[in-house]
Amino acid sequence: MSARRKPVAAPAAAWPGRWSIAIAVGALIVAAIVWWHSAREPLEAAGTRVAHGPTAQAAAPPRAVLPPPPVAPYLGGAGITRDDPLTAYRKANVYPPASRPLAKDQLDLLQPNRRQEAMHRTDHDEHVSYLFTADRYFVIGDAMLNATLEAQRDGVPIPVTVTQSYAVVLDPVTHQEPPIQLSYAPGAGQAMAATFAPAKLGLKRQAAIAMYIEFDYGTGKQVGHFDFQYTPATGVPAKFSGTFRDAIDAGSLVIHAGVEVTTPGHYVIDANLFDAADQPVAWTRFKGDFTAGSHDADLMFFGKVITDAGAHGPFHLGQLRGARYVPELDPDLEQMPPYTGTYTTQAYATEQFSDAEYDSPEKQHMIQLLGSDASHRGGAGGHAPPQPDGSGAGSDK
Amino acid sequence: MKQLLQLAIAVSLAIPTVASAGVYNIHVGGICSSDFGSTLGQWSGETSINAPIDQSTSMVTATSNMVTVLNQYCTGNNLCYVYVYSNGGAVMSRTLALNTTAWNIGYVAASASNEGGSELGGTGYIGEVFGGCTLAGHIGVSDHRNGWNHNDTHGIVTGMIAGDGWLSPYVQSAILPGHDDGAVSEASAGGYAAAGSHSSICEAGTKYANHQAWYSCEYGSLNHLDMKLKMVCDDGGLTSGCP
Numbered sequence: 143m144s145a146r147r148k149p150v151a152a153p154a155a156a157w158p159g160r161w162s163i164a165i166a167v168g169a170l171i172v173a174a175i176v177w178w179h180s181a182r183e184p185l186e187a188a189g190t191r192v193a194h195g196p197t198a199q200a201a202a203p204p205r206a207v208l209p210p211p212p213v214a215p216y217l218g219g220a221g222i223t224r225d226d227p228l229t230a231y232r233k234a235n236v237y238p239p240a241s242r243p244l245a246k247d248q249l250d251l252l253q254p255n256r257r258q259e260a261m262h263r264t265d266h267d268e269h270v271s272y273l274f275t276a277d278r279y280f281v282i283g284d285a286m287l288n289a290t291l292e293a294q295r296d297g298v299p300i301p302v303t304v305t306q307s308y309a310v311v312l313d314p315v316t317h318q319e320p321p322i323q324l325s326y327a328p329g330a331g332q333a334m335a336a337t338f339a340p341a342k343l344g345l346k347r348q349a350a351i352a353m354y355i356e357f358d359y360g361t362g363k364q365v366g367h368f369d370f371q372y373t374p375a376t377g378v379p380a381k382f383s384g385t386f387r388d389a390i391d392a393g394s395l396v397i398h399a400g401v402e403v404t405t406p407g408h409y410v411i412d413a414n415l416f417d418a419a420d421q422p423v424a425w426t427r428f429k430g431d432f433t434a435g436s437h438d439a440d441l442m443f444f445g446k447v448i449t450d451a452g453a454h455g456p457f458h459l460g461q462l463r464g465a466r467y468v469p470e471l472d473p474d475l476e477q478m479p480p481y482t483g484t485y486t487t488q489a490y491a492t493e494q495f496s497d498a499e500y501d502s503p504e505k506q507h508m509i510q511l512l513g514s515d516a517s518h519r520g521g522a523g524g525h526a527p528p529q530p531d532g533s534g535a536g537s538d539k
Numbered sequence: 540m541k542q543l544l545q546l547a548i549a550v551s552l553a554i555p556t557v558a559s560a561g562v563y564n565i566h567v568g569g570i571c572s573s574d575f576g577s578t579l580g581q582w583s584g585e586t587s588i589n590a591p592i593d594q595s596t597s598m599v600t601a602t603s604n605m606v607t608v609l610n611q612y613c614t615g616n617n618l619c620y621v622y623v624y625s626n627g628g629a630v631m632s633r634t635l636a637l638n639t640t641a642w643n644i645g646y647v648a649a650s651a652s653n654e655g656g657s658e659l660g661g662t663g664y665i666g667e668v669f670g671g672c673t674l675a676g677h678i679g680v681s682d683h684r685n686g687w688n689h690n691d692t693h694g695i696v697t698g699m700i701a702g703d704g705w706l707s708p709y710v711q712s713a714i715l716p717g718h719d720d721g722a723v724s725e726a727s728a729g730g731y732a733a734a735g736s737h738s739s740i741c742e743a744g745t746k747y748a749n750h751q752a753w754y755s756c757e758y759g760s761l762n763h764l765d766m767k768l769k770m771v772c773d774d775g776g777l778t779s780g781c782p
Contacts, residue, residue, distance in 0.1 A: 220743040223751040227645050230696045234749045239694035247745045250732045258680040258734040262714045279685035314597040369682050427691050429639045467637050472599040504641040511618045511643055517582050518620050520646050521698050524754040524773050
C-alpha cells in the first residue's frame with residue numbers, strides 16, 4: 143500500500159511569499175522616492191510637489207526657479223562673440239555695471255586726461271604729416287593748456303610757419319564765438335608751441351573751447367583743430383576734501399571719499415583701485431545726488447572683482463575724479479578738480495571679500511524680460527554670409 | 540523643511556510674470572541727422588521706433604533727446620533693442636554713462652559706430668564726409684574718448700560691426716588709422732579703448748567693457764554709408780535692400 147504523503151504546507155511565517163516580496167520591493171521604491179525628494183534642495187522639491195495640477199505647473203515650473211549655472215564674465219578678448227542675448231547679458235553682469243576689473247592696459251581709465259590725437263597725413267600731401275594736440279583735455283582753474291604742433295615730411299621733422307592761430311569759446315546756443323588770437327613759438331625740436339591760460343577769459347562756468355591753427359609746411363597749407371574742456375575756478379561745483387575711510391560692506395570694499403559740495407546736483411565720480419603690489423584691480427563709478435555741504439561719495443569695489451584678481455590690501459586709490467551732471471546746460475558736465483593724492487586702506491586679505499556674483503532686482507528683471515523674448519538673437523544670430531574662418535569679408539583696400 | 544517648502548512655493552507664485560511686454564526697436568541715426576530715416580528694421584509683433592535725436596548742434600542736446608526716447612519706450616515691462624549708426628553709437632554710450640535710470644535694453648547693436656570719435660574731426664574733410672552741421676566739427680577722438688566713461692554701459696552689451704570700404708573723396712582713408720570705412724576707423728567702430736590702427740575688429744586689444752564684435756571681423760567692401768542698415772539686416776530686421 144502506498145501512502146500518499148500530504149503535501150507539506152509552506153512555512154509562511156518563516157519565509158516570505160511572492161506577494162510579500164512584491165509588496166516589500168514596492169515599499170522600498172516608495173521610500174527611496176520620498177528620500178530622494180526630501181534630500182534635494184527645497185525649491186526643487188517644492189517644484190515637484192506643486193507640479194500636480196496644470197495651474198501650479200504654469201505658475202511655477204520646477205526648473206524655472208533653479209539658479210542657472212554660473213557664467214564666465216566678459217573680460218575682453220579677440221574674435222567674434224556669438225552669445226545669445228540672455229547669455230550675453232548674464233556674462234556682462236557677473237560684476238556690477240559700474241564696479242569692474244581694471245587691467246594695466248586700460249589707459250582710458252588709468253590716464254583719463256591723456257589726449258588721443260596722433261600724427262596723420264595732411265589733406266593734400268601724402269608725404270607730409272602733422273600732429274596738433276595738447277598736454278591735457280580737462281583744464282581747471284588757473285591751469286595752463288600747452289598746445290603743440292609737429293610736422294614731418296616722410297617721417298623727418300620739418301619746420302612750419304604758423305599763419306593763423308586762435309581759440310574760440312563754443313556757444314551752442316548763440317554761436318557768437320569771437321576768435322581769441324594765440325601766438326605759437328618754436329618749442330622742442332621743430333615743434334611749435336603755445337601756452338594758453340583760459341583763466342584770463344573770465345568765464346563763469348564750464349566751457350568747451352576749440353583751438354584752431356593754420357600752418358604752411360613749405361609746399362602747402364594745412365588747418366588743424368582740437369577741443370578741450372575748461373572749468374573756471376568760479377564754476378567748480380565741488381571738491382574732494384581729502385578725508386577718507388574704508389570698510390567692508392556686504393563683502394565688497396567701500397571707500398568713503400569726502401566731498402565738499404558748492405553746487406547741489408547729480409554727480410558722477412570715478413576712481414581706480416590698486417593692490418598692495420601697486421597692480422590695478424578695479425574701477426568704480428559713483429552716481430548720486432548731493433546737496434550743498436559735506437558728503438561722502440561711497441566708492442564701492444565689488445568683492446568678486448577683488449577675489450577674482452587674487453588681490454589683497456593694503457589697497458590704494460588712484461585717479462579720483464568727478465563732475466556734476468546738469469543736463470539742462472551745455473556743457474552738461476562741470477568738472478571737479480581731480481584728487482592728486484592717494485589713500486591707503488587697511489591691510490585686507492583676499493578672503494575677507496565675497497566671491498559671490500552680482501545680483502539685483504534690475505538684473506533679475508532683465509533676465510526675465512530677455513528670457514521671454516526669442517525674436518532677437520544678438521550675437522548668436524546674424525544674417526551675414528557665413529565666413530568659414532570667422533574673419534569676415536576681408537578688405538578691398 | 541516643510542516651512543521652507545511652503546515659503547519657496549509662496550515666493551515663486553508671488554513673483555509677477557512679465558506678461559505681454561512690449562518690445563521696441565529703437566533706431567538712432569548718425570551725425571547731423573535728426574532721426575534714423577524712413578527705412579527701419581521690422582520684427583514680427585514688435586514696434587520699431589525712428590528715434591528723434593538731434594545730432595546737429597551738440598552732444599548735450601543729443602544725449603537729452605536720447606534720454607527722452609529711452610524713458611518713453613524702455614521702462615516698466617517693456618524691452619528695447621537699440622540700433623545705432625555712426626555717431627548715434629557715441630550718443631547712446633554717453634547717455635548710458637551719465638544717467639542712472641535702469642532702462643530695459645536687451646543690447647545695443649552698433650553699425651560703423653563713431654563712439655571713439657573720428658580723426659577727421661580736425662581736418663578739412665570733416666564737413667565733406669559727415670555733413671555741414673555744427674556738431675560735425677566736434678566729434679574728434681579726444682572729444683569722444685575723454686568726454687565720458689565708455690565702460691559704464693549699465694551692464695548692457697554693445698555688439699559692433701565695421702566696414703572697410705572706400706568712400707569718396709577717398710583721401711580720408713589715408714588720414715584714418717588702420718582699416719576704416721571712409722569716416723571712422725575700426726578702432727572706433729570696434730569699441731577699442733584707445734585710438735589707433737586695427738586691421739579688423741576681431742584683433743586682440745583692450746576694448747571698452749561689454750563691447751564686442753558680432754557677425755564678422757569686418758565688411759571689406761562696405762563704406763560708411765553702406766554700413767547704415769547692415770546691423771539691422773544682420774539682426775534679422777530687413778531682408779531686402781541690404782548691402
